[in-house]
């Protein structure tokens with residue numbers, strides 16, 4: 001159905017870790033892509049956490065308490 005051995009071209013069962021025809025190892029591209037996406041999301045989350053707890057580092061004070069007139 002979609003999977004076939006890159007070494008010999010034989011069709012592979014879904015859960016095959018190795019080709020039943022020639023014994024070549026079946027690469028797991030999907031898992032690598034998912035892992036990369038997961039790592040990217042984790043990095044973004046960690047970065048947002050790292051930048052949040054920093055109340056003292058507020059740059060120029062906003063002029064919020066200025067009386068209008």
Ligand SMILES: [Zn+2]
Nearest residue numbers: 005008019022
């Ligand atoms: Zn094969």
